[in-house]
Amino acid sequence: MHKLIPDIKWITLLLTLFILPGCGYHLRQSAELPASISPIMINGLNIKTGFGREMAYRLKSDTVQVTEDRQKANTMLRISSYRQKSRTITVDGSAKVAQTELKHPLSFDLLDATGKILVPKQDLKVVRNFINTEEQKLGKITEAEQLSEGMRQELIRMIMLRIKTHLK
Numbered sequence: 001m002h003k004l005i006p007d008i009k010w011i012t013l014l015l016t017l018f019i020l021p022g023c024g025y026h027l028r029q030s031a032e033l034p035a036s037i038s039p040i041m042i043n044g045l046n047i048k049t050g051f052g053r054e055m056a057y058r059l060k061s062d063t064v065q066v067t068e069d070r071q072k073a074n075t076m077l078r079i080s081s082y083r084q085k086s087r088t089i090t091v092d093g094s095a096k097v098a099q100t101e102l103k104h105p106l107s108f109d110l111l112d113a114t115g116k117i118l119v120p121k122q123d124l125k126v127v128r129n130f131i132n133t134e135e136q137k138l139g140k141i142t143e144a145e146q147l148s149e150g151m152r153q154e155l156i157r158m159i160m161l162r163i164k165t166h167l168k
Helices: 004-022 050-061 137-166
Strands: 040-043 075-080 085-091 097-112 117-131
Touching: 040 050, 050 137, 097 137, 117 137
Parallel strands: 040 075
Antiparallel strands: 075 097, 085 097, 097 117
């Protein structure tokens, strides 16, 4: 009897592994950008800090070389109007902020070394709402930072997918 229970667990595990791909579930893959865009220069962001560093890291993890030298670059990713905005949506009875809207808009395009547009200007925006409570002030600050980090990662993923789609 005890021997049957581990067998059922293994059978259930195997069935689950076979069923998941059939239902459309797949792990998020890299964008697999074409090698022809490498090396790439990122214009409009400082690639040593913040969002620029995250963008450069993601490109490098996709086997795209990132350069700061315009002469060595095969392509230029121009990022413009990137901002992190927040706006109060609601206030509570004591006039304290209860809900905030976080926005991360940006525009980008991709040019080759001669200035020819490979990917036309794309306007992207990630918006999230954040509920603020006074009871857990420190936890809410950390939550807001994590939410903002996730929004930047979403923007990077959107940029990569748009580039991949246009260069197919």
